[in-house]
Amino acid sequence: MMTSVDNRVRTGPLSPVRGFMCLLALLILVGCGNDSAPVRLQGKAIGTTYSIVAYGLPDGLDAQKMHQGVEQVVADVNVVMSLFKPDSELSRFNKYDGADWFPVSKELAGVVRTAKTISLLTGGAFDITVAPLVNLWGFGPEKRPNKIPTAGQIKNAQAEIGADFVEVRIDPPALRKLKQGISIDLAAIAKGYCVDAVSGWLKDKGVSDFMVEIGGEIRTAGTKPGDAPWLIGVEKPVAGGRSVQAVIELNGKAMATSGDYRNYFEADGKRYSHIIDPVIGKPISHNLVSVSVVEDSCTMADALVTGLMVLGPEQGINLAEKHKLSAFFIVRTEDGFAETATGDFPQHKAMK
Template sequence: MKLFPGLSVKVAVLLVLSVFLGGCGSEQGPVRLQGRAIGTTYSILVYGLPENLTSESLDRGVKQVVAGVNSAMSLFKPDSELSRFNACNETDWFPVSRELAEVVSTAKEVNRMTGGAFDITVAPLVNLWGFGPDKRPEIVPSEAEIKQASADVGSNLVEVRLDPPAIKKLKPGLTLDLAAIAKGYCVDAVSNWLESRGVSGFMVEIGGEIRTRGTKPGNVPWRIAVEKPVSMERSVQAVISLTDKAMATSGDYRNYFEVGGKRYSHIIDPTTGRPITHKLVSVSVIDATCSRADALATGLTVLGPEKGAAVARKYNLSVFFIAKTADGFAETATGNFPKHETLN
């Protein structure tokens, strides 16, 4: 059954929960916007347009914001700021937009918080294991190949300044991959633009990363699905209420390959150069900004259940961990992660 044409099941489930769960609202339905951003899709629900906005002007404005983020951070656009920085082999300061500088700054902050588990310089290892844009056969690389690729990985190899905004390589061959933070940043950029236009009730979703503002009519909260971490079906593990916050989820349960009966995840630990092997399969982080939530979700996933939970408690982060057990799944929540309804 197609719930909304053109949307993945994951996003469709999320929209159904957001629109229909939690009681009745007003008779006036939401404005729905859909499109593509950062190599994925976006879905936006807005309730109560201000008088100075129409759905058409809203759509144009969102597309302009998305285009700006793409022009700064897309790896698919050869003329984007990020692509030009990656192609440059100089080690001088490289002027960029404030947006790109802020993303790199946030990435370095999360790198420090997670002890190197989140690293935007990990692309050589991702490509080596066959999960990057440079596709390669599903072959386990040798120790020598891992060591060679790891030599070009390290958050300490890139510097950033905000005034004037610029980033700098400390090693000529360094490349950045913002896939684990750019979607979250785009969610924030669109959300901030909506707020600046006086929109007080919305949900912005880009590639599964979400930020909400206000409530639906009748003071009904936004209800968001956490997907069940299984590869063979699309279903919901839990449902939470999310108000004036962002949530991002990271998981390793779909993108992987197997060799000799052993599974190799697409999530690479930058500190070892290898895919993660622990039982943590899904991490959802709630934070004030989606960019930080996005990066933290990946970093905590790399760390695993024990180390990830320890970091979450150290920084009082609101996190929902799902680990695989012999009997199914075990859930752990830290910080102020909201009470949720588990659908098992």
């Protein structure tokens, strides 16, 4: 059973900005009932862990070489996007106080462009500059405050954020600050990017049947032996245990999930979620407890689930339907949970 670290809580090299992810990869039955043994790899990646299952490695690529290659891909992502490496590209850009274009790699420019696209699509619900608010509410690396932030403190933190204050150029790749002191935290999108990067490396090496999972974000290719599909479980959104809400077949796609039920605090009888709405400067307080998104790109899926989660059940579902996003929403009701699927989200089997 795999759990994941969501990206509104700082947990490691990429200082994530979500909370515990709600995705559970069902690896049971992998390789069962056939003679083809899978190659399984596990390790640490960008503040969380990775798990890979692959079948039928091509000639010249054994498990050891595959592991070395994956580790190098993960290391390369950290060099570009880690906030915990003072010499990473992202750290150097955040420390830069000039107004000119700051040269970066095409990888970093591409991820920031995707982030800005999702920010625009969600009306600012997804924002890679939201860290000041996350820290203010005690979900960052700093100690949780003894009191709930005041309206003045929230307003001051909001003045320090805004994806519109970051410009991106693809050719030549560069970033530019339109507001002094603005900084970027890519934790809400970097796990998805790392999944895509590892998946791309595997495909380049001739591996056609695999599943890559990093911190709960998943991408699959091909099938298991006997044309068996990859089965992925969406975790039941309850804080008291681990169980599966639904199982889907994920064929050649990527999936990310976000939820608000594992990381929160309570004060004066009120629960405060780790997921912060940048528009109002406060934790979300609606009844949407989990969102999963299926996309061709895990980078895109990772960012979308955060934006939809912040928007809530009505705005989130409306946006997904309008843009035909393949999404799966779980909403808390008086009687339990209600499910809504939009777009081409794979047919799923509900679990009792």
